Structure formats: C-alpha cells, structure tokens
Amino acid sequence: MSCRVTDHALATVDRYRERLAAFTALPSVGGDPAQARAMEDTRSFLEGLIAEAGFTNQRRLGPADSGHQALYAERLEHPGAPTLLVYGHYDVQPPEPYDLWHSPPFEMTERDGRLYARGISDDKGPLLIALHALAAFEAVDGTLPLNVKLLIEGEEETGSPSMPAILNENADLLSADAMLSADGGRWRADLLTLNVGSRGSGGFEITLRTAAKDLHSGRYGGAVPNALHEMARLLAGLHDDAGRITCPGFTDGLPEPDADERAEMANIPFDEGAFADALGTVPQGEDGYTTLERLWLRPTVELNGMWGGHTGAGGKTVTPAEAHAKITLRFPPGQDAARAQDAVIADLRARTPAGATLDVFDVRQATDAASVPQGHPLLIACGDALEAVHGHRPRHVRMGASLPLVNMIKDVLGIETVMFSFSTSDEDFHAPNEFLRAASIPEGIAAWVAVLRRAGALDVDAFTPYRG
Amino acid sequence: MSCRVTDHALATVDRYRERLAAFTALPSVGGDPAQARAMEDTRSFLEGLIAEAGFTNQRRLGPADSGHQALYAERLEHPGAPTLLVYGHYDVQPPEPYDLWHSPPFEMTERDGRLYARGISDDKGPLLIALHALAAFEAVDGTLPLNVKLLIEGEEETGSPSMPAILNENADLLSADAMLSADGGRWRADLLTLNVGSRGSGGFEITLRTAAKDLHSGRYGGAVPNALHEMARLLAGLHDDAGRITCPGFTDGLPEPDADERAEMANIPFDEGAFADALGTVPQGEDGYTTLERLWLRPTVELNGMWGGHTGAGGKTVTPAEAHAKITLRFPPGQDAARAQDAVIADLRARTPAGATLDVFDVRQATDAASVPQGHPLLIACGDALEAVHGHRPRHVRMGASLPLVNMIKDVLGIETVMFSFSTSDEDFHAPNEFLRAASIPEGIAAWVAVLRRAGALDVDAFTPYRG
Numbered sequence: 001m002s003c004r005v006t007d008h009a010l011a012t013v014d015r016y017r018e019r020l021a022a023f024t025a026l027p028s029v030g031g032d033p034a035q036a037r038a039m040e041d042t043r044s045f046l047e048g049l050i051a052e053a054g055f056t057n058q059r060r061l062g063p064a065d066s067g068h069q070a071l072y073a074e075r076l077e078h079p080g081a082p083t084l085l086v087y088g089h090y091d092v093q094p095p096e097p098y099d100l101w102h103s104p105p106f107e108m109t110e111r112d113g114r115l116y117a118r119g120i121s122d123d124k125g126p127l128l129i130a131l132h133a134l135a136a137f138e139a140v141d142g143t144l145p146l147n148v149k150l151l152i153e154g155e156e157e158t159g160s161p162s163m164p165a166i167l168n169e170n171a172d173l174l175s176a177d178a179m180l181s182a183d184g185g186r187w188r189a190d191l192l193t194l195n196v197g198s199r200g201s202g203g204f205e206i207t208l209r210t211a212a213k214d215l216h217s218g219r220y221g222g223a224v225p226n227a228l229h230e231m232a233r234l235l236a237g238l239h240d241d242a243g244r245i246t247c248p249g250f251t252d253g254l255p256e257p258d259a260d261e262r263a264e265m266a267n268i269p270f271d272e273g274a275f276a277d278a279l280g281t282v283p284q285g286e287d288g289y290t291t292l293e294r295l296w297l298r299p300t301v302e303l304n305g306m307w308g309g310h311t312g313a314g315g316k317t318v319t320p321a322e323a324h325a326k327i328t329l330r331f332p333p334g335q336d337a338a339r340a341q342d343a344v345i346a347d348l349r350a351r352t353p354a355g356a357t358l359d360v361f362d363v364r365q366a367t368d369a370a371s372v373p374q375g376h377p378l379l380i381a382c383g384d385a386l387e388a389v390h391g392h393r394p395r396h397v398r399m400g401a402s403l404p405l406v407n408m409i410k411d412v413l414g415i416e417t418v419m420f421s422f423s424t425s426d427e428d429f430h431a432p433n434e435f436l437r438a439a440s441i442p443e444g445i446a447a448w449v450a451v452l453r454r455a456g457a458l459d460v461d462a463f464t465p466y467r468g
Numbered sequence: 469m470s471c472r473v474t475d476h477a478l479a480t481v482d483r484y485r486e487r488l489a490a491f492t493a494l495p496s497v498g499g500d501p502a503q504a505r506a507m508e509d510t511r512s513f514l515e516g517l518i519a520e521a522g523f524t525n526q527r528r529l530g531p532a533d534s535g536h537q538a539l540y541a542e543r544l545e546h547p548g549a550p551t552l553l554v555y556g557h558y559d560v561q562p563p564e565p566y567d568l569w570h571s572p573p574f575e576m577t578e579r580d581g582r583l584y585a586r587g588i589s590d591d592k593g594p595l596l597i598a599l600h601a602l603a604a605f606e607a608v609d610g611t612l613p614l615n616v617k618l619l620i621e622g623e624e625e626t627g628s629p630s631m632p633a634i635l636n637e638n639a640d641l642l643s644a645d646a647m648l649s650a651d652g653g654r655w656r657a658d659l660l661t662l663n664v665g666s667r668g669s670g671g672f673e674i675t676l677r678t679a680a681k682d683l684h685s686g687r688y689g690g691a692v693p694n695a696l697h698e699m700a701r702l703l704a705g706l707h708d709d710a711g712r713i714t715c716p717g718f719t720d721g722l723p724e725p726d727a728d729e730r731a732e733m734a735n736i737p738f739d740e741g742a743f744a745d746a747l748g749t750v751p752q753g754e755d756g757y758t759t760l761e762r763l764w765l766r767p768t769v770e771l772n773g774m775w776g777g778h779t780g781a782g783g784k785t786v787t788p789a790e791a792h793a794k795i796t797l798r799f800p801p802g803q804d805a806a807r808a809q810d811a812v813i814a815d816l817r818a819r820t821p822a823g824a825t826l827d828v829f830d831v832r833q834a835t836d837a838a839s840v841p842q843g844h845p846l847l848i849a850c851g852d853a854l855e856a857v858h859g860h861r862p863r864h865v866r867m868g869a870s871l872p873l874v875n876m877i878k879d880v881l882g883i884e885t886v887m888f889s890f891s892t893s894d895e896d897f898h899a900p901n902e903f904l905r906a907a908s909i910p911e912g913i914a915a916w917v918a919v920l921r922r923a924g925a926l927d928v929d930a931f932t933p934y935r936g
Contacts, residue, residue, distance in 0.1 A: 199686065203783055212748020217770040217796055218667065218869030219893070223762040224744070225752040228771035228793075229703065236704035239697065276692070280680020281789075282823030284693040294691040302685040303696035304786050305777035310794060315671055315830075317796055317869075318772050321749075325696075326778060328685055328785055355750030362783075401686030401785075425687070 006449045009136035010442055016132045017441075019049070021108040023124045024117035030068050030091030031158045039068050039154060042090050046071055046152060049131050054138040055150060061170055062162040068154030070166055072173065076147045082460045083147035084378070084452075085176035085415070086134075087405070088127030088183055089156035092119030093430050100432035114435040122429030123183045125436040126421040126444065127152065130182040133448035145456025149176055156183065160405060167412040177463035178378040179409050180451070184419035189426065189437065191269060192394040194382055195419045196374070197296075201402035202341040202366030203304075203328035206348060207359040208234065211321040214309070221319050228308050230353055231323035237351055238301050238344070242287040245301055247347035254335040257297045265292050268395060295400035300330045301344055329366065330400065337366035370406045370417075371398075377462040378418045378455060385450035389443060414468030420451065474917045477604035478910055484600045485909070487517070489576040491592045492585035498536050498559030499626045507536050507622060510558050514539055514620060517599050522606040523618060529638055530630040536622030538634055540641065544615045550928045551615035552846070552920075553644035553883070554602075555873070556595030556651055557624035560587030561898050568900035582903040590897030591651045593904040594889040594912065595620065598650040601916035613924025617644055624651065628873060635880040645931035646846040647877050648919070652887035655865050657894065657905065659737060662850055662862040663887045664842070665764075668799035669870035670809040670834030671772075674816060675827040676702065679789040682777070689787050696776050698821055699791035705819055706769050706812070710755040713769055715815035722803040725765045733760050736863060763868035768798045769812055797834065798868065805834035838874045838885075839866075845930040846886045846923060853918035857911055882936030888919065 028042040029035045047058060055073035062069045068091060076083065095105035095118045103109035105118035115125070137144045151174060155162055167174065187193045210225040217226075240246050257265075272291045276283045285294040304327065309320035329344065331337040345360050352358040372379050374396070386394045406417045422444030428434045496510040497503045515526055523541035530537045536559060544551065563573035563586045571577035573586035583593070605612045619642060623630055635642065655661045678693040685694075708714050725733075740759045744751045753762040776791035778784035797812065799805040813828050820826040840847050842864070854862045874885045890912030896902045 201686065201785075210749060215747060215749075216869060217768070217772060218669065218798055219867065220747070220763070221770045221796075221798055221868060222766055222768040223751060223753045223759045223868070224747060224749050226771055228774045229707065232700040232703040232771070232774070235697065235700040276823075279683060279688070279692060281678060281683075281692050283691060284821070284823070285691045291691045295688070298690055300685070300690040302689045302787055303694055303700070303777065304685060304784055304788070305779045306696045306700070306791070307775040307779040309771065309773035311773045311775040311779075311792070315794060315796065315832075316772055317669075319770055320772070323774070324779070326783060328689075328783065330686055330689055353752070355744075355752065364783075399687065400689060400691070401684060 005136045005140045005453070006446055008140045009133055009445045009449050012136070013442060013445065016128060016445070020115070020120065020125055020128050023128060024108045024120050025106050027095070027106045028091050028119065029094050030154055032094060039091070043069070043071060043154070046090055049135070050150060053131060053135040054143070061166045067162050070154060070162070071152040072150060072170070074147070074149045075144050077143050078147055078456070080460060081146045082178070082455055082458050082463060083149060083176040084455055085149045085151055085174060085179040085413070086130055087151050087153070087179055087181045087417075088130060089123050089153040090127070091154045091157050092122070092124070093157050097432060102433055110438065113438050115438055116433055116435045118434055121423040121427035121434050121436045122185070123156070123421070123423070125441070126182045126423050129422055129441065129444035130448050132445055133452060136449060137452065145453045149174060163405065163408060164412070167408055171412060174413060176413070176415060177460060177467070178376070178415050179417040180378060181417055181419045182421055184403070184421040185423045185425040185427070185429070186421065187397050187399070187425055189424050192386060192390050192392065193397045194379065194386065194394040195399055196379065196396045197333060197369060197371035197398040198403045198406065199400055200331035200335070200337040200367040200369045200407070201328060201404070202331070202337055202364050203326070204341075204345065204363040205324070205326050205361055208323045208352065208356055209321060210356045214321050215319045217317045217319045224319060225353065225356060227320045227323040230356055231306070231308065231325060234348055234351055235303060235306065235325060238347070243285050244287070245299060247344045249343040250340050250347075251299070251335070252339070254299070254332070257293060261297070262293065265290065265296070268292060268397065296398035297332045299332055299335055299340065302328050302330070304328055330402065331366065331369055333369040333371050335369065337368045341366040367402065367404065367407045370403060370410065372416050372418055373466055376416050376418070376466050377458045378416065381454040381458065382418050382420055382451050384454050385447050388450045389446045410468065416466050420448070422447070473604045473608045473921070474914055476608045477601055477913045477917050480604070481910060481913065484596060484913070488583070488588065488593055488596050491596060492576045492588050493574055495563070495574045496559050496587065497562050498622055500562060507559070511537070511539060511622070514558055517603070518618060521599060521603040522611070529634045535630050538622060538630070539620040540618060540638070542615075542617045543612050545611050546615050546924070548928060549614045550646075550923055550926050550931060551617060551644040552923055553617045553619055553642060553647040553881070554598055555619050555621070555647055555649040555885075556598060557591050557621040558595070559622045559625050560590070560592070561625050565900060570901055578906065581906050583906055584901055584903045586902055589891035589895035589902050589904045590653070591624070591889070591891070593909070594650045594891050597890055597909065597912035598916050600913055601920060604917060605920065613921045617642060631873065631876060632880070635876055639880060642881060644881070644883060645928060645935070646844070646883050647885040648846060649885055649887045650889055652871070652889040653891045653893040653895070653897070654889065655867070655893055657892050660854060660858050660860065660862040661865045662847065662854065663867055664847065664864045665801060665837060665839035665866040666871045666874065667868055668803070668805040668835040668837040668875070669796060669872070670799070670805055670832050671794070671796035672809075672813065672831040673792070673794050673829055675829075676791045676820065676824055677789060677827075678824045682789050683787045685785045685787045692787060693821065693824060695788045695791040698824055699774070699776065699793060702816055702819055703771060703774065703793060706815070711753050712755070713767060715812045717811040718808050718815075719767065719803070720807070722767070722800070725761060729765070730761065733758065733764070736760060736865065764866035765800045767800055767803055767808065770796050770798070772796055798870065799834065799837050801837040801839050803837065805836045809834040835870065835872065835875045838871060838878065840884050840886055841934055844884050844886070844934050845926045846884070849922040849926065850886050850888055850919050852922050853915045856918045857914045878936060884934050888916070890915070
C-alpha cells in the first residue's frame with residue numbers, strides 16, 4: 001500500500017470532471033415522469049463506471065414497474081476484511097424555476113471556483129468522488145483494500161418510497177459492517193467537521209371543526225366559536241413564553257445537556273449573530289440554550305402550514321368552521337420520539353374546546369435521533385482520513401435535520417452509517433444555482449482513498465460491538 | 469282614504485306572482501359579465517313597472533360604462549307632505565353551485581308554501597311587494613298618500629361600488645325625509661320584529677415576516693422564529709380566556725348594557741341551545757353576556773382567513789417566514805369604531821416580536837353602529853303598520869351584521885333608514901335553493917300599503933329632529 005492510489009486519483013481529476021459534466025448533463029429528475037428516459041440513461045451511465053471500477057454482480061433492486069430502481073454491485077475479494085456498504089443517489093431535484101438559474105441547470109458551468117449544475121452537490125459530485133476513489137484502487141492495485149458493496153438509490157429526492165422494501169428483501173445481499181454515505185453535506189465551508197448525529201422526526205396534520213358550516217361573521221360573530229381563533233389558541237399553547245414546549249409528558253426522560261457537553265459545544269466556533277443575519281432573522285428559541293444546543297440537543301414542534309377561512313383576494317365576512325395545520329417534530333438524542341409525539345397529540349386533544357372536534361391524521365411514525373457512537377471504528381477512520389488530508393482532526397458535530405435512511409439502515413441491517421459527503425450545506429441543493437466548490441473535489445477524492453485504505457486495515461471484530 | 473287600496477292590492481296578488489315569476493326568470497347576476505344582457509332586460513322590465521305605477525322623471529344613476537346603473541323615479545305630488553326614499557335592488561347573487569338546486573334557479577317553483585328562485589328573497593320578491601303596493605295606490609286613487617322617490621340599485625351584491633358617488637352626485641335629487649328599504653330581512657319567521665340597528669364594521673389584513681425566506685424545519689427549527697407560531701400567538705392574544713378582547717383602549721367609552729336594556733333583551737323569546745344546534749356548534753363568546761347581547765351589544769374581532777407555509781397535499785419540512793391573516797371587526801352602539809380599530813392594530817404592532825415585521829394593509833374605514841332612534845316617525849309608522857296587519861306590535865331588535873348603505877345614506881343624505889323587507893333571514897339568500905315564504909307576500913303587500921298611508925299622514929316637521 002502506498003500513496004500511488006492517491007496520486008493516481010488526483011492526477012486523473014480531469015477525467016473526474018469530464019465524467020461529472022456528463023453525469024450532470026443527464027436530467028435525472030426522478031419525480032418527473034417526463035424524465036424516465038434520462039433516469040434510464042443515468043443508470044446505464046453509472047453501470048458503466050461501476051464495471052470499469054472492477055465491481056461485479058451488478059443488479060438493480062426494487063420494483064422495475066414503478067419508481068426508479070437502486071443500483072447494486074460488489075467487490076468481495078478479501079475474506080475476513082471489513083465490508084463497507086457505500087451509499088449515494090443518482091436522482092436530482094427538479095430544476096424549476098428555470099429563470100432564476102444563471103447558467104443552464106443541466107450544463108455544468110464553472111464560475112469563481114464553483115461548478116454549477118442541478119444535482120452537482122446533491123449528490124452527483126460526491127457520489128462520483130467515491131466512485132473515482134474506488135476506480136483509482138482498481139487502476140493502480142487491481143483490487144480494493146477491503147470489501148465494498150455499492151447501493152446507489154434513484155428515489156432519494158422523492159422520499160425513498162422503495163427503500164424499506166429494498167432493504168428488507170435484500171438484507172443478506174446488503175449485509176456489511178458499516179455504511180459509508182457519499183450523501184449528506186458538510187456543515188460549513190470554514191470548519192472541518194464530521195457529523196455524528198441527527199435529530200429524529202415525526203409529524204401529523206390536524207383539522208379543527210367548530211361548526212357545521214362557515215357562518216356570516218356579522219350575523220353570528222361574537223356568539224359562536226371561530227375555528228381560526230381556536231386553532232391559533234391551540235397552536236400558541238404548544239409553547240410557553242420561554243419557548244419551552246409545554247405538552248405534558250413531552251420531555252419526560254429527556255436529559256438536560258451536561259456541563260461537559262455544553263462546554264464542548266460552546267467551544268465550536270459559531271457566530272449566532274452572523275448565523276441569524278444570513279437568514280434575515282434573529283436567534284429565537286427555548287430560553288437558556290444556545291443556538292447550537294437548540295438545533296442539536298433540543299426538541300421542536302414546528303408548524304409547517306396553517307390555513308383556514310378565506311385566503312384569496314379581497315374580503316369575506318366569514319366566521320370559518322374549519323382550520324387546518326401541518327406539524328412536524330424533531331427529537332434530540334435521549335428523547336423517546338413515539339412517546340413525545342403522542343404527548344403533543346394528547347395535549348392538542350385535551351385542549352380542544354368543548355363543542356369542537358379535532359381530527360388528527362397522516363400521523364408519521366416518530367423516529368428517535370441517530371448518533372454514531374464515538375468509538376465506532378469507521379467514524380475514527382473517517383477522522384483519521386480527514387486529518388491525513390487537512391492536517392488536523394475534524395470536529396464532531398450534529399445536525400438538526402433528520403436522516404431517515406440512517407434510521408432505516410440501522411433498523412434493518414443493524415449497522416451504523418457515517419456521512420462522508422464532500423458537498424457543503426450552503427451549496428443551494430434544492431434551489432436554483434446549485435453548485436459544488438471545485439476545491440472540494442481533490443479534498444474529497446484524497447479523503448475517500450484515505451478512508452477506504454484505513455477501513456481496510458481495521459479488524460472486522462472492531463465493528464462487532466456496534467452491530468445490532 | 470279607505471281599505472280599498474289594500475283590497476285591490478291583495479285581490480291582484482296573482483298579478484304580483486306572475487310578475488315575480490317574470491322578474492326572477494331574468495338571470496340578473498350583476499357580478500357575471502356574461503349576464504350584462506339580462507341586467508339590461510331587468511332594468512327595462514322594472515322601468516315598465518315603475519311607469520305603470522305612475523312614476524315620472526325616470527332616469528338611471530351612476531356610470532353607464534362600468535357596472536350597473538341604479539334606477540331612479542319619483543312621484544312628488546303632495547307639496548308639504550313627507551317624502552320617502554324607497555330602496556331596493558335588482559341584481560342577484562350567482563346561482564352556483566347549480567347541482568345543489570332542487571329546481572332551476574331562474575324558474576320560480578312553488579313547493580310546500582315556498583317560492584324558490586335565485587334572488588326571490590334577496591331582493592326581487594320584497595322589492596316587487598313595495599312596487600305592487602305603490603301601483604295599487606295608482607290603480608285605486610290615481611296618486612300616492614305622500615311623495616316617493618325610488619332608488620333601485622344594480623350593484624348591491626357586488627359591494628355597491630358606485631353608490632357613494634351616486635349619493636354624492638345626486639344628493640339633491642335623492643333628498644327625502646327618511647328612507648324605507650325593501651331590502652334586508654326579517655330576523656325570524658316565528659317572531660314579529662322591526663330591526664332598529666346594526667353593528668358597525670371595519671377590517672384589515674396583516675402579514676407577519678420573521679425571516680428573509682422559508683427555512684428547513686430540521687436544519688433551523690428551534691433556533692429561529694416560525695412565522696406561523698408567532699402569528700398564532702399574536703392572534704390568540706387578541707382575546708383573554710374569558711373571551712374578552714384585550715387590546716388596550718379597544719372598549720374605551722363603550723357602555724355596558726344597562727339593566728333595562730338587558731331585561732328587555734332577556735324578554736325576547738330566544739332559545740340559545742336551538743340557535744347553536746341549528747348551526748352545528750355551541751354558544752361561545754364573551755363571558756357574562758347572553759347570545760343576543762354578544763350579537764347586538766358587544767364588539768368582535770373575527771379572523772376571516774389565516775394562512776402560511778405549506779398548505780397543499782403532503783408534508784414539507786419548512787419553517788415558514790411569512791404568515792397572513794384577514795381580520796374584520798364589528799362595533800356595537802356607543803363604540804368609537806375608528807378608535808377601536810386603531811387600538812387593535814396598535815396592539816398587534818406592540819406585540820409583534822422583536823426581529824419580525826408586521827405589515828397592516830387594506831385597512832377599511834371603520835364605521836360606527838347604526839341605530840334608528842326609538843322616536844323616529846317612520847319607525848313608529850312601520851310599527852303601526854305591522855300592528856294593523858298582524859294584530860300586535862313588533863319587537864324592536866338589532867342585528868349583528870352591518871348595513872353599509874344605511875351608514876352611507878345617513879352620512880350623505882342625513883336621513884335615517886327603516887328596513888321593511890318581507891324576506892326572512894333563513895331563506896337561503898346567497899346559497900342554493902333560495903326561497904320566499906308565499907305567506908310573506910300578502911303580509912308584505914298589506915304592510916306596505918299601511919305604512920305608506922301612515923307615513924303620508926305624518927307631519928313633515930316630525931322628521932326634522934332626526935335629519936342630519
């Protein structure tokens with residue numbers, strides 16, 4: 001083993017770029033039926049690269065007649081060595097609105113050190129970084145330093161509807177010691193980090209009915225309930241004036257962050273004012289916590305939508321009989337998500353005024369927060385790899401958002417996932433003018449070569465304590 | 469003067485019905501440009517009836533090039549006698565949804581003592597009652613018992629956009645001692661009433677902004693404000709737990725109903741439970757007041773619409789940056805409407821959280837409640853007329869809704885308006901299957917003959933104290 005693989009991988013970065021241009025030229029918008037042909041072209045494109053990197057047993061997973069199949073392939077040439085499941089996805093968000101793009105979304109364009117294209121940051125660039133590193137091992141050594149299984153999804157941007165079935169039906173095929181994901185996103189461009197956890201999530205919708213029909217607000221106003229007022233009161237009552245969620249039982253068992261944890265977070269360079277300024281807002285949340293604590297260690301009940309009555313142009317003198325809200329929840333480590341979600345629903349029901357009815361529906365299965373254990377060998381290997389490339393160790397950080405796939409992988413395959421993408425969270429994925437920093441490409445390639453080599457050096461038994 | 473006019477008017481009720489059938493067969497939907505021809509046919513139809521009733525100086529008021537002109541005519545044959553301005557309107561609400569009608573909306577159909585057609589209760593039947601009574605005087609006496617000016621509007625159902633200009637530009641032409649309106653609606657079928665007042669009204673819209681753009685509810689939730697939460701809190705804070713409006717200064721100067729007033733209202737037969745049951749709701753409002761007191765003597769701040777964030781199908785993990793609400797207010801007698809509306813807006817501004825912005829727009833001019841003074845000669849004449857027809861005096865009641873025209877008439881012409889319609893408020897105007905009780909027709913005809921005769925007997929000076 002030498003630096004020859006890294007050298008080769010970096011020396012061929014032009015080929016990486018050519019391929020990235022070809023990959024991003026394919027409008028693989030999974031949610032758009034009109035792009036079914038482009039999705040198939042994209043699968044064929046990737047299958048060619050995967051074969052070139054020496055992978056075998058290629059197959060497609062999931063239903064062929066609906067949605068978009070995931071690609072699978074493997075190189076299992078080192079009995080007794082660890083096996084990594086490497087994840088990425090080939091579908092992209094829709095490009096609309098076109099008129100806000102400064103260059104065509106399916107024509108990779110470089111400006112000021114940034115490569116612009118739909119899907120380039122999420123997830124084509126990072127996925128191709130992983131494949132480029134894997135191909136470099138093939139080109140130089142003719143083999144990989146460990147066993148690798150590839151799982152490249154085509155439905156990530158449409159909610160991964162087939163993934164639970166794919167995992168359950170192919171659990172043996174996909175079995176591995178850990179998953180290394182080329183998806184996700186680095187927190188910040190100015191701080192080297194590794195993400196070690198995400199909040200769990202839940203959600204539901206509610207409809208409140210206070211009368212059989214809308215009533216004239218002049219003829220009846222003041223003597224009958226108004227569904228919008230009652231909804232406003234219900235929703236305002238979810239938090240107290242200190243920003244704390246007040247639903248009885250909601251935080252039962254949720255530990256307060258301890259002094260060490262708080263000190264560690266306080267030590268992360270983070271400018272609350274600049275953070276809020278960039279969003280055109282002010283820091284606001286539960287009293288007594290910093291912004292990072294609020295994002296990483298505290299739960300939320302968020303209103304995603306709220307509506308009722310006349311919402312069109314002009315006035316209408318109506319006392320609405322129905323009001324609606326869409327609500328999602330986030331759960332930090334240590335919170336029993338299912339119990340907490342039930343507590344919110346129970347509180348809304350308990351506070352529904354007499355004579356009104358509350359329908360709670362589309363209740364999602366609440367998922368607990370995910371955390372990669374600090375001692376997990378792949379997490380350590382990723383840290384080592386980043387240190388080798390950057391000269392210093394990454395900070396461990398969490399994210400406020402949720403990673404449903406990570407929960408699914410843990411539940412079905414019993415393994416941990418480390419996110420090792422080289423996109424950055426500010427790169428406007430899901431928005432016009434998505435870009436990837438050009439400098440991230442060599443960093444990512446070098447880091448993927450380094451982590452594969454380090455993971456290959458691990459004793460397979462080191463993973464055992466972390467497998468479910 | 470004798471009962472001969474009443475006898476004639478009632479003996480020719482078949483002709484009334486034929487004309488009502490012809491009148492309601494004209495689809496005079498003023499808001500539908502496709503019915504412009506029907507609107508013109510309706511004007512011509514009425515002009516024929518008006519001429520037949522002996523009126524002269526017919527003309528059309530208001531802009532001819534936009535909207536629908538009002539009809540004017542007069543019989544001013546009794547110098548020194550009172551002059552009444554008689555009001556009605558010839559436009560109707562749209563008939564949609566057609567499929568809910570049990571008989572065609574523009575084909576008058578009788579079932580179980582009810583005559584069904586769009587506009588038959590609002591306001592074609594009641595307007596034709598007034599015209600039928602006026603025509604009976606012409607047929608029997610060759611003159612009216614007093615001076616009458618007709619004002620028949622064609623834009624009532626579309627918000628009377630031309631009426632302020634019509635009144636201002638024709639103030640001399642329209643000058644009178646009082647207005648008698650064939651529009652409105654009797655409160656209940658089971659109680660003889662005269663409406664002596666309505667609440668004033670106001671309204672505005674608000675938009676609350678808490679950030680420059682919508683944010684991901686996982687990535688940012690808990691550390692940034694959510695516009696929907698803040699809007700819910702703002703709106704929930706308009707009332708206290710006792711249902712009282714809490715905006716500082718809102719009720720300044722508003723008198724509490726006195727014991728006599730409360731006793732009088734308590735004496736009106738009214739079943740709160742049945743009222744709420746019929747609406748599929750429960751009585752709810754300011755603690756310490758009855759339903760009628762809440763409707764007639766207390767103010768409201770009503771949410772007519774509220775919305776923000778994702779309101780379509782499915783979920784979206786968004787922390788919305790904007791929330792919206794449409795608000796209307798009602799003001800009882802004794803409340804300074806403009807000051808009260810300002811107090812609500814000032815309170816919303818004062819409670820807008822730091823870092824958020826509140827836009828208040830489309831602010832309507834707040835109007836005070838309207839009340840016909842108890843001693844007004846036309847009100848007394850109307851009571852006498854109803855007593856003559858029904859054998860007992862009507863109760864004086866108020867309404868919770870507002871009558872902008874009554875305020876306009878008072879402001880511009882300086883005169884009071886008495887509502888003397890023979891529709892009833894449960895007759896589904898503005899809804900499918902609008903109807904007029906057949907029994908209301910002879911009652912109304914007899915009452916209009918009686919009130920015209922009684923008003924003609926009044927001394928014109930009796931109106932002087934009530935003219936502005």
